[in-house]
Amino acid sequence: LTIGVPRETEPGETRVALVPDVADRLLATVDDLDIRVEEGAGQGAYHTDADYDAAGCLVVGRDATFDADIIAKVAPPSDDEVDRLGEGQVLVGFLSPLERPETAQALADRGVTALAMELVPRISRAQKLDALSAMSSIGGYRAAIGAAERLPAFFPLLTTAAGTVRPARVLVLGAGVAGLQAIATAKRLGAKVFGYDIREPTREEVESLGASFVELEVDIEADQDESGYAEQVEKEKQERQPELLQPHLAEADVVISTALIPGQPAPLLINEEAVAAMDPGSVIVDLAAPNGGNCALTETGEEIVAHNVQILGPTNLPAEMPVHASELYAKTVAAMIEEGLEADAFAPDFDDEIFAESCLTRDGTVQNDRVRGLLG
Numbered sequence: 001l002t003i004g005v006p007r008e009t010e011p012g013e014t015r016v017a018l019v020p021d022v023a024d025r026l027l028a029t030v031d032d033l034d035i036r037v038e039e040g041a042g043q044g045a046y047h048t049d050a051d052y053d054a055a056g057c058l059v060v061g062r063d064a065t066f067d068a069d070i071i072a073k074v075a076p077p078s079d080d081e082v083d084r085l086g087e088g089q090v091l092v093g094f095l096s097p098l099e100r101p102e103t104a105q106a107l108a109d110r111g112v113t114a115l116a117m118e119l120v121p122r123i124s125r126a127q128k129l130d131a132l133s134a135m136s137s138i139g140g141y142r143a144a145i146g147a148a149e150r151l152p153a154f155f156p157l158l159t160t161a162a163g164t165v166r167p168a169r170v171l172v173l174g175a176g177v178a179g180l181q182a183i184a185t186a187k188r189l190g191a192k193v194f195g196y197d198i199r200e201p202t203r204e205e206v207e208s209l210g211a212s213f214v215e216l217e218v219d220i221e222a223d224q225d226e227s228g229y230a231e232q233v234e235k236e237k238q239e240r241q242p243e244l245l246q247p248h249l250a251e252a253d254v255v256i257s258t259a260l261i262p263g264q265p266a267p268l269l270i271n272e273e274a275v276a277a278m279d280p281g282s283v284i285v286d287l288a289a290p291n292g293g294n295c296a297l298t299e300t301g302e303e304i305v306a307h308n309v310q311i312l313g314p315t316n317l318p319a320e321m322p323v324h325a326s327e328l329y330a331k332t333v334a335a336m337i338e339e340g341l342e343a344d345a346f347a348p349d350f351d352d353e354i355f356a357e358s359c360l361t362r363d364g365t366v367q368n369d370r371v372r373g374l375l376g
């Protein structure tokens, strides 16, 4: 079995799909395995060719990595990379299936078996393959660090000879993986942290991190039985989110927004009026930027100032922390490969939920229904 690890070519991508330690472990556990790593592939993540060589990998030119049985990548393949792949080869990586359905079609046309890390089901058995959660955790951490760096004020409460400084107020919208990590990080930096999510069960998780859960207040006529009333309240809260969140946003020095339902455009939570009501110098880090943003003024991939508020729309925060991002990502890729091994050959069971869901293309067709729907 051969695994190829090409150097990533997407602008700004610093991660590498396999790090030397993880490669070393795979080589020790799988018989007759060759891992071919392109020269310089680990550079962005501070791994030299010599490190790969010492781990037992073959350091080779680009063509040889694309000639392997399994090609392990981080970013979705470029057109040139798709053209290098062919019948019988397996591609493992982030493939942006819903954002780039045409890439899926091109991979299918070339007879490639493509496994998308984004499509790994979030079930406990697949936890060690959950690259998305690993990267979201890094995204949440970096968002809080980046906000602290840009805020022209302290995060923690400080008592100095010249007086006491109040702690920054950080509001995190969306308490999924990224949001909870942002909450935990802002908390460790000493800020007063608030969390909000549309899912009520997240309240407990937010509170267990020492943050306060934000409850949106609606005042509507109680003209139904109790269950009907509760439903009406929830509907009203959803429809009026930007307006109901506004007073909470106005009080925040930092807003980190992570609200998303996979495959849907990011919900609008912060309108221009809310930005204008924030204090000068406040910071918004919009992690939902790649999906359109939770803030109306976010410019994807840019840092702007509007109404004297700094608005960041990062698209690849994990690439700002390539050492741990590559290490964790490599572990999920290795787990995916190991899961599909059958007597030292890669022969995944496509009836198994993990491969049934993560398989984007196989046998010349796009396997995922939603992606097929996008292709019409």
Ligand code: NAD
Residues within 6 Å of the ligand: 132, 133, 135, 136, 137, 138, 139, 140, 173, 174, 175, 176, 177, 178, 179, 196, 197, 198, 199, 202, 241, 258, 259, 260, 261, 262, 267, 269, 286, 287, 288, 289, 290, 291, 313, 314, 315, 316, 317, 318
């Ligand atoms: P997740 O699915 O675990 O969490 C998203 C949360 O948003 C869920 O808890 C969901 O209930 C909540 N949500 C959905 N709609 C909402 C609404 N209208 N109001 C309030 N909450 C709502 O996802 P995650 O893994 O935490 O990732 C969150 C986002 O961060 C994703 O968009 C992900 O792509 C992005 N991300 C971006 C970067 C970057 O560099 N920009 C890095 C990592 C993650």
